[in-house]
Ligand SMILES: CC(O)(O)CCCCCNCCCN
């Protein structure tokens with residue numbers, strides 16, 4: 268299924284008609300540069316174009332008051348003076364004779380997007396709209412917003428399609444207070460927002476934008492705010508918050524639909540955000556949400572005022588929605604101190620509402636909603652000032668790398684008597700291995716255990732790995748008689764082909780005899796084994812008391828440990844090994860494959876044992892990019908597992924900065 272793209276140039280036909288410094292950045296060109304970038308890059312042709320439409324009165328009244336709607340209805344007939352007068356009652360917003368029409372188109376576009384996704388016409392999509400929506404409230408326009416496009420879409424989805432749970436992710440750099448007010452007492456809509464806050468010194472300067480606004484009444488726990496108290500936040504900070512706050516909660520919430528308030532003023536170069544995250548971060552933020560709700564994701568444009576980073580960020584988002592390989596994110600050095608404090612506060616504020624956060628630490632000593640202790644501020648300030656110079660002064664960043672789609676998506680190496688799953692390309696032809704390599708394999712005591720001479724399988728495997736590395740194939744599935752033997756051989760085969768291999772070992776096995784210390788391999792093993800004494804920087808055993816069949820513990824290990832490690836390690840190949848008898852649940856297995864595609868440009872090699880070929884179909888489906896089925900009701904992870912994971916993280920965070928969640 269495809270990706271919907273909604274754009275109508277009518278929404279470019281309104282602008283600021285008088286002098287107002289607060290509003291001058293909200294210009295029609297925001298839409299035209301975004302759309303033209305999609306056209307120029309060929310991405311728009313790959314999308315399914317869906318027409319915009321006007322939202323009806325009743326749809327707008329799902330969120331707004333009749334009085335407000337009636338007032339806005341009068342604006343097309345107002346004189347310039349009347350428009351100015353009318354605008355004065357609201358904050359940081361402007362009106363125009365055509366803005367009511369455009370606001371209906373913006374909201375209507377979001378509804379068209381929901382229709383396209385909910386009826387299965389498309390898998391996901393994006394609506395390029397203006398005016399934005401997330402600041403507008405029941406009875407008021409605010410922050411360039413007239414109607415709350417995403418809030419209306421959420422109510423519409425529930426009413427028309429009986430959607431039970433809607434997740435709204437707001438990655439715009441401003442707090443969508445309009446959305447928060449709309450759903451703060453509603454447990455069926457989980458609202459997540461990060462936003463520039465600076466201890467309430469940044470617009471809209473609301474006390475209720477802080478991390479301790481967790482929702483109210485039956486909606487308590489369903490509002491998650493992560494305030495950024497400093498500018499200059501980078502990719503590491505954003506990914507840490509996704510891994511350690513949003514994703515565990517989102518997976519526990521198990522939404523039927525994901526709506527994104529896709530504001531790109533959180534990208535580098537934006538005059539509002541003054542952050543340093545690069546446009547390619549949106550490829551990963553989008554990807555990390557795409558296995559929720561069976562892939563049903565609707566992104567609606569909010570802010571974004573640097574026309575260069577806006578256009579790049581929109582392209583990165585659309586390319587991921589289309590299923591293209593992700594760019595590798597280099598040198599992630601972990602969240603900064605301020606981000607860790609924000610993250611820790613958000614986690615501790617929500618630990619009583621979300622079982623995945625139950626083991627979160629207490630809030631930091633210095634309660635960040637008040638002023639910092641002077642001394643820490645000074646040294647911290649100096650460091651951040653240096654950082655800011657680097658980020659905002661230059662306002663230069665590299666063009667996001669090209670994300671080429673390999674001609675073949677998934678290859679397979681299977682025993683001759685095993686049928687190849689649909690969609691996979693079987694590698695049969697295999698060039699002879701170099702004699703040197705053959706002897707190396709031969710003297711590996713266990714190679715022969717793989718099959719007859721073993722060399723046939725391994726020459727095919729070698730070919731597959733070469734094609735992955737050459738980006739001729741994206742990922743692969745390998746079925747062997749003995750995965751343990753095969754693991755060692757893959758290690759030999761890859762050692763001179765790739766710099767860093769992330770090995771994810773699901774389930775326990777006799778002994779893992781190839782744990783390197785040179786950093787060329789990072790092994791994360793998730794099993795019921797407690798191999799604590801063997802742990803080292805590059806061999807990380809995660810013990811789940813009830814083993815891999817405990818999906819709650821598994822998902823917690825994936826977000827709390829595996830993903831942050833993977834981002835920091837930045838592998839060139841991911842080897843996912845499914846040990847026989849691991850007990851991993853198929854939907855979890857597919858989620859894991861989907862999430863791991865975020866690394867190494869999607870070069871994932873799945874190694875399974877022949878006697879597990881019953882799972883080949885679901886494995887192939889995940890490798891081909893089909894969204895994983897939602898995980899069933901997740902029960903609370905076992906306390907000992909939660910504790911063990913926290914302790915493991917504390918011990919590892921000296922070596923792995925992306926594991927830090929406490930200051
Ligand atoms: C959709 C959005 O969240 O991007 C709207 C942001 C409104 C900002 C109002 N203050 C602007 C002050 C100018 N320096």
Ligand SMILES: [Zn+2]
Nearest residue numbers: 439440441570
């Ligand atoms: Zn914004």
